[in-house]
Amino acid sequence: MSESSEVGVDRFAQSLGVEVMCHSFDQAICRIMVGAEQRNALGGIHGGLIFSLADMAFAAACNAGDGVFIGMQAEIRYMAGARGVALTATATRVGGSKKFAHYEVWVTDGSDHRIALFTSTAYKLSD
Template sequence: MQDYNETFIANDKYAQSLGITIVQSSEEFARCEMIIAGSHTNGLGSIHGAVIFALADIAFAAACNTVKTSIGMQADIKYLNKPTGSKLIAEARVVSQSRRVGHYQVSVKDDNGVYVAQMSSIAYRLDPK
C-alpha cells in the first residue's frame, strides 16, 4: 500500500504542512506519525490540541479510504495525557461497519508509549463514480 500512502499524503496539503506521514496502511487500518515541532505548541508550551486532533483525523481518513471513498460524519476526541516524547503516533482501525457506515477508533501515543488521546469517528461510504 506504499503507493496509497504516498498518494494520500501528496493530496493532503494540511497533513504535509504538519509533517504527518502514513507509515503503514492496510484494509481499514492506518498508522500515521509526526515529529513534534515548536510550531505545534500552544500558549502554555504544550502541543496544541488541534494538532493532536489533526493527526488523529488524518489517520482516520487514511484508514477509512483504504477500501472505498469515504467522508467523515462525526469525530469525538478525548485528550488523556501530555506527550512526553518527540513524536506522535496515531493508529486508526475499523471496529464496526455496514455497507454505508464505518465506525473507527483512533489511538494517539507518543514515542515513549504515553497515551495522549483517543478518538471515535464515523465515516460515510460514498457511491463509486
C-alpha cells in the first residue's frame, strides 16, 4: 500500500504480493496473483487470502480520504470457487457519516466471476 505521513506501509499486504491498482475514498481496487503456497488442502484458494485481499482494498479506500480510519466490522460471504490465478478486490463506499464509512467489496477471479462479498464499516479516529 502507499505510504503517507500518518499511515505507514502495510507490510502484510507487501508480504502477500497485493498490488493496489487505484485508490480513492470512494473506491479502491487491489489485485493479487495466487501461488501454490496460498492454496488450501483441497487445492482451492485459501479463504483467509480472499478475506485479506478484500480487507486490504477496504483499507486502501477508507484511508485514502481525510483522517485516519480503523475497521470496526467486517464480514465475508464466499459465493463460488475461484478460477485461475488472479484475484481482484473492488471496494466501493456505499454510505457513511462524519465518523463512519461503509464499504462493499466484491472479490472476483480471473474470469471476472464474483467469488466473495465482503462488507465493512470504518471509524474515523482523527482528522
